[in-house]
Amino acid sequence: MQRLLTPVKHILxxxxxxxxxxxxxxxxxxxxxxxxxxxxxxxxAKTDTWPKDVxxxxxxxxxxxxxxxxxxxxxxxxxxxxxxxxxxxxxRMGFCSVQEDINSLCLxxxxxxxxxxxxxxxxxxxxxxxxxxxxxxxxxxxxxxMELFQDSGNTDIEGIDTTNACYGGTASLFNAAxxxxxxxxxxxxxxxxxxxxxxxxxxxxxxxxxVDGKLSIQCYLRALDRCYTSYRKxxxxxxxxxxxxxxxxxDDLQYMIFxxxxxxxxxxxxxxxxxxxxxxxxxxTQTSLYKGxxxxxxxxxxxxxxxxxxxxxxxxxxxxMFDKKTKASLYLSTHNGNxxxxxxxxxxxxxxxxxxxxxxxxxxxxxxxxxxxxAASFFSFRVSxxxxxxxxxxxxxxxxxxxPKRLASxxxxxxxxxxxxMNQREQFYHKANFSPPGDxxxxxxxxxxxxxxxxxxxRKYARRPI
Amino acid sequence: MQRLLTPVKHILxxxxxxxxxxxxxxxxxxxxxxxxxxxxxxxxAKTDTWPKDVxxxxxxxxxxxxxxxxxxxxxxxxxxxxxxxxxxxxxRMGFCSVQEDINSLCLxxxxxxxxxxxxxxxxxxxxxxxxxxxxxxxxxxxxxxMELFQDSGNTDIEGIDTTNACYGGTASLFNAAxxxxxxxxxxxxxxxxxxxxxxxxxxxxxxxxxVDGKLSIQCYLRALDRCYTSYRKxxxxxxxxxxxxxxxxxDDLQYMIFxxxxxxxxxxxxxxxxxxxxxxxxxxTQTSLYKGxxxxxxxxxxxxxxxxxxxxxxxxxxxxMFDKKTKASLYLSTHNGNxxxxxxxxxxxxxxxxxxxxxxxxxxxxxxxxxxxxAASFFSFRVSxxxxxxxxxxxxxxxxxxxPKRLASxxxxxxxxxxxxMNQREQFYHKANFSPPGDxxxxxxxxxxxxxxxxxxxRKYARRPI
Numbered sequence: 001m002q003r004l005l006t007p008v009k010h011i012l013x014x015x016x017x018x019x020x021x022x023x024x025x026x027x028x029x030x031x032x033x034x035x036x037x038x039x040x041x042x043x044x045a046k047t048d049t050w051p052k053d054v055x056x057x058x059x060x061x062x063x064x065x066x067x068x069x070x071x072x073x074x075x076x077x078x079x080x081x082x083x084x085x086x087x088x089x090x091x092r093m094g095f096c097s098v099q100e101d102i103n104s105l106c107l108x109x110x111x112x113x114x115x116x117x118x119x120x121x122x123x124x125x126x127x128x129x130x131x132x133x134x135x136x137x138x139x140x141x142x143x144x145x146m147e148l149f150q151d152s153g154n155t156d157i158e159g160i161d162t163t164n165a166c167y168g169g170t171a172s173l174f175n176a177a178x179x180x181x182x183x184x185x186x187x188x189x190x191x192x193x194x195x196x197x198x199x200x201x202x203x204x205x206x207x208x209x210x211v212d213g214k215l216s217i218q219c220y221l222r223a224l225d226r227c228y229t230s231y232r233k234x235x236x237x238x239x240x241x242x243x244x245x246x247x248x249x250x251d252d253l254q255y256m257i258f259x260x261x262x263x264x265x266x267x268x269x270x271x272x273x274x275x276x277x278x279x280x281x282x283x284x285t286q287t288s289l290y291k292g293x294x295x296x297x298x299x300x301x302x303x304x305x306x307x308x309x310x311x312x313x314x315x316x317x318x319x320x321m322f323d324k325k326t327k328a329s330l331y332l333s334t335h336n337g338n339x340x341x342x343x344x345x346x347x348x349x350x351x352x353x354x355x356x357x358x359x360x361x362x363x364x365x366x367x368x369x370x371x372x373x374x375a376a377s378f379f380s381f382r383v384s385x386x387x388x389x390x391x392x393x394x395x396x397x398x399x400x401x402x403x404p405k406r407l408a409s410x411x412x413x414x415x416x417x418x419x420x421x422m423n424q425r426e427q428f429y430h431k432a433n434f435s436p437p438g439d440x441x442x443x444x445x446x447x448x449x450x451x452x453x454x455x456x457x458x459r460k461y462a463r464r465p466i
Numbered sequence: 467m468q469r470l471l472t473p474v475k476h477i478l479x480x481x482x483x484x485x486x487x488x489x490x491x492x493x494x495x496x497x498x499x500x501x502x503x504x505x506x507x508x509x510x511a512k513t514d515t516w517p518k519d520v521x522x523x524x525x526x527x528x529x530x531x532x533x534x535x536x537x538x539x540x541x542x543x544x545x546x547x548x549x550x551x552x553x554x555x556x557x558r559m560g561f562c563s564v565q566e567d568i569n570s571l572c573l574x575x576x577x578x579x580x581x582x583x584x585x586x587x588x589x590x591x592x593x594x595x596x597x598x599x600x601x602x603x604x605x606x607x608x609x610x611x612m613e614l615f616q617d618s619g620n621t622d623i624e625g626i627d628t629t630n631a632c633y634g635g636t637a638s639l640f641n642a643a644x645x646x647x648x649x650x651x652x653x654x655x656x657x658x659x660x661x662x663x664x665x666x667x668x669x670x671x672x673x674x675x676x677v678d679g680k681l682s683i684q685c686y687l688r689a690l691d692r693c694y695t696s697y698r699k700x701x702x703x704x705x706x707x708x709x710x711x712x713x714x715x716x717d718d719l720q721y722m723i724f725x726x727x728x729x730x731x732x733x734x735x736x737x738x739x740x741x742x743x744x745x746x747x748x749x750x751t752q753t754s755l756y757k758g759x760x761x762x763x764x765x766x767x768x769x770x771x772x773x774x775x776x777x778x779x780x781x782x783x784x785x786x787m788f789d790k791k792t793k794a795s796l797y798l799s800t801h802n803g804n805x806x807x808x809x810x811x812x813x814x815x816x817x818x819x820x821x822x823x824x825x826x827x828x829x830x831x832x833x834x835x836x837x838x839x840x841a842a843s844f845f846s847f848r849v850s851x852x853x854x855x856x857x858x859x860x861x862x863x864x865x866x867x868x869x870p871k872r873l874a875s876x877x878x879x880x881x882x883x884x885x886x887x888m889n890q891r892e893q894f895y896h897k898a899n900f901s902p903p904g905d906x907x908x909x910x911x912x913x914x915x916x917x918x919x920x921x922x923x924x925r926k927y928a929r930r931p932i
Contacts, residue, residue, distance in 0.1 A: 063872075098890045098902040104915050132806060160629065170837075200923070376633065448573035
C-alpha cells in the first residue's frame with residue numbers, strides 16, 4: 001500500500017491461530033538521534049520527521065492443510081440444514097491438528113514471507129506478534145521466532161507479544177507503524193532476543209514458573225553483554241558522525257539501573273559492564289584505569305560466565321562505582337523483593353528518591369531491562385536540566401520522597417502467616433464463585449481489591465476509601 | 467525527565483504484580499494528518515516532526531501493605547543465616563494476599579497517579595499494560611482499567627497488554643514513546659475500549675473461551691458505532707481545517723473490511739454503518755439517498771441493537787454496497803472460518819486477491835478491528851497510486867492471487883475425523899513429555915510443526931521440507 005523506499009529495515013507483524021497474516025512495511029531513514037533513550041548529545045538531524053508513507057508492503061497468509069465441510073458438519077451435528085452455511089455464511093472450516101500450535105504457525109508464516117520476498121534476515125528491525133493464543137504465560141511467541149534469525153546473527157529486533165482477544169493483530173500493526181515513524185526506528189537502543197527456556201510458565205493452572213536458575217543468570221549476563229555492545233556501537237557511530245572518535249564507557253553514565261531479580265545480581269552486572277569496558281580499552285588504559293584486572297586481559301566475554309576469580313576481581317574493582325551509580329536504585333528491591341515486570345522502574349523510582357533534583361539534573365541514567373525467554377534492551381534516560389522548584393523534574397523527584405515512609409508503614413507478617421496466605425492464593429487461583437477472605441482494612445487506603453469472582457469467572461473490584 | 471509542554475494528551479504505562487510503576491510522558495502537537503491510517507487527502511502539516519523530548523513526567527509506585535522479614539524467613543525455612551539477607555541482598559519481601567490480583571494492582575496505581583497529578587480522565591490518549599501475570603488468556607488488563615475512565619466518557623484510549631516475562635514494562639514504555647513521536651498521537655483512528663465479559667478465557671487449563679454470544683454481538687455493534695462516530699468526527703475536523711465542510715460517509719471509502727467472527731455479522735455491520743450515515747444525514751438526504759429507511763428516522767443508535775425490522779430494512783438498503791465494497795473480503799472467512807486475531811488481515815488479503823492492482827490503486831479501504839473484552843478501532847488504509855507492473859502494489863496484489871488454488875489444495879476431512887482431532891487437541895493440551903501423533907506429510911510443504919514437548923515443557927519444532 002506504500003512505496004518501498006529501500007529495504008534497509010523492515011518490520012514484521014504476525015497474528016494468530018489457524019491462519020496467519022503478516023505485514024511488512026518498510027521505511028528508509030538515516031540513523032537518527034533517539035531523543036527518548038539516548039545518552040549522547042548529538043543534535044537532532046534535519047531528517048527527524050515522519051516518513052511519508054508507512055504501510056503494508058507484503059502479506060503472508062497461512063491456513064491449515066485440512067478442513068471440514070460445513071454441510072457435512074451440519075448433518076453430523078444434527079442441526080438444521082443451513083445453520084453454518086447460510087446462518088454463518090461459512091462453507092468450509094480449516095482446523096489445526098495437534099502437530100501445530102501458535103509457535104509453529106508463526107514460524108511458518110515468518111519463514112514463508114522472508115523466503116518469498118527474499119528479505120535478508122539481518123535487515124529486520126522489529127517483529128511483533130499479535131495473538132490471543134497463550135501456551136505459556138510468560139515466554140512470548142516472539143522469542144521462539146528468534147530461532148529463525150539465529151544463523152544471520154541478528155538478535156537486535158524490537159517488538160514482543162501483544163494481546164487482547166482478536167484485537168492483538170491491529171494493536172501490533174499500530175505499534176509497528178508508530179515505531180516506523182518514531183526516532184526509535186534506528187535509535188539508540190541495544191536489544192537482544194533469543195529463544196531459551198530459562199524461566200517460563202507453561203503450567204497455566206499454576207501461578208508459579210519453571211526456572212532453571214543457573215541458566216537464567218547466564219542468559220541475563222549474555223544478554224547484558226550483547227545489548228551493551230550494541231548500544232555502545234550505536235552511540236559511538238553517532239559520535240563519530242558528529243566528529244568525535246571516542247569510546248563509550250560507564251563514565252558516560254552518571255547512574256546505571258538494572259532489572260533486579262535479586263540485589264546481588266545487579267552488583268555482579270555492573271561489574272560485568274566494567275569488564276566489557278576493560279576488554280575494549282587500549283592496553284595503556286587497561287593498565288592505568290582498571291587496577292586488579294590485568295590477569296584477565298585477552299579473555300573472551302562468552303568464556304567467562306562462570307569464572308569465579310574474575311567475578312571476585314570485578315566486584316572489587318567496581319565497588320566504588322556501584323556505591324555511586326547503582327546502589328541507591330536497589331532501595332525498593334531490598335525492602336520489597338523481586339518486582340518482576342516493574343522491577344527496572346522500581347529501581348528508577350528508588351534512584352530518584354535517594355537523590356535531589358539538583359544532583360540528577362542533566363545526568364544520564366543507563367538502564368538494562370531483561371525478560372526471560374528472552375528479551376532484553378539496554379537504553380538510557382536523559383534527565384532534564386531544569387531542577388528549579390516546581391519544575392517537572394523537581395515534581396517527579398519530590399513524588400518519590402515518601403517511599404521510605406510508605407515502606408515503613410507496612411505490616412510485618414510472620415513466616416507462618418505468609419505461608420498461610422500463599423496457600424490461600426494457591427487454593428483460590430482460578431476458582432470461580434467466591435469472595436476472597438481477608439480484612440480489607442489491612443490494605444493501604446485507596447487500594448482496589450478483588451471483591452468477588454462470580455460463577456462465570458467475571459471479576460468485580462471495589463476500592464478501599466482513601 | 468522532560469518538560470511538560472501542555473497536558474493535552476497523556477500516556478500511562480503500567481507494569482506488574484506485587485508492585486507497580488507507572489509512567490506519564492506527555493507531548494503537545496496539533497492535530498496532525500495520520501499518514502498510515504487516513505482516508506483523507508489533507509496535506510501534511512508543517513508540524514509533522516518528532517516532539518523534542520518524550521519521556522517520563524510522573525511515576526507511581528505501589529507495593530502491598532504487608533511484608534515478611536527475611537531473617538525470620540531464613541529461620542522458618544531452615545536455611546543458613548544470610549541466605550536471603552546477604553546472598554540475595556534482600557531484607558524484607560512484600561507479598562499480596564488473595565484480595566489482590568494484577569487487575570486490582572493496576573486499578574490502584576492508575577487511580578492513585580491520576581488523582582495525585584490531577585490529570586483529567588478525558589485527557590489520556592494511550593494506556594498500555596506491561597505484565598507477566600495472566601489471569602485471563604484473552605481479556606487484557608487494559609480493558610478492566612477502562613472502568614476508571616467510564617464517568618469521563620473517554621473510551622478512545624489506544625494501547626493494550628504487552629507480555630514477555632519481566633520485559634513487558636520496557637516494551638510498553640518503548641511503544642508509548644513511539645506513539646508520542648508518531649502521527650498516531652492525534653491521528654485518524656477511532657478507538658473504543660471498555661470493560662465487558664462478552665468472550666474471555668478465564669479457564670487457563672482449557673483451549674476454549676467463555677462466550678456470551680448475544681452480548682458479544684451487541685458489544686461489537688456498539689463498538690462499531692462508537693469507533694465510526696469518533697473516526698468521522700476526526701476526519702471531518704481535518705477536512706474543516708482544510709476548508710471543506712462536508713460530512714464523511716461510506717461513499718468516501720471504496721472498500722470496507724471488518725473483523726469477521728462469521729460472515730453474516732459483517733453484512734450486518736456494513737448495514738449498521740449505513741444506518742450511522744443515515745442518522746447523521748440531513749432530512750433531504752435521508753429521503754433521497756436512503757430508500758426504505760424513512761420509518762427509522764429519529765431513532766437512537768443505542769436503542770436499535772435488537773430491532774429486527776430495522777435490521778431487515780438496512781440489509782436490503784445496503785445490499786449493493788455490500789456486494790461492491792465488502793463481499794470480496796469474506797473469501798477466506800467463507801472458506802476457512804473465523805480467523806480470530808488475524809481475521810481482519812485475512813479480509814484484507816481476500817480483498818486484494820479479488821481485485822486487480824489497477825482497481826485498487828488510489829482507493830481507501832476502511833477497516834474495523836474488534837477484540838472482545840473489549841478493544842476496537844476504526845481506521846483506514848490508503849492504497850498507493852502506482853499500479854504499474856513491478857510496483858509494490860502490483861507485487862502485493864499478485865502475491866495473493868494463489869489463495870484460491872491454495873485453498874482448493876486442502877484435504878477434506880470428515881466430521882468424524884475432525885472430532886477425533888479436536889479430542890486429541892484437548893488430550894494433549896498442556897501435556898508434557900510427548901511427541902504429537904500424526905503424519906507430517908499431511909501438512910503443506912514448508913510448514914513448521916511441533917516435534918516434541920519434553921518433560922520440562924520445552925517445545926521443539928521442525929519444518930517439513932519445501
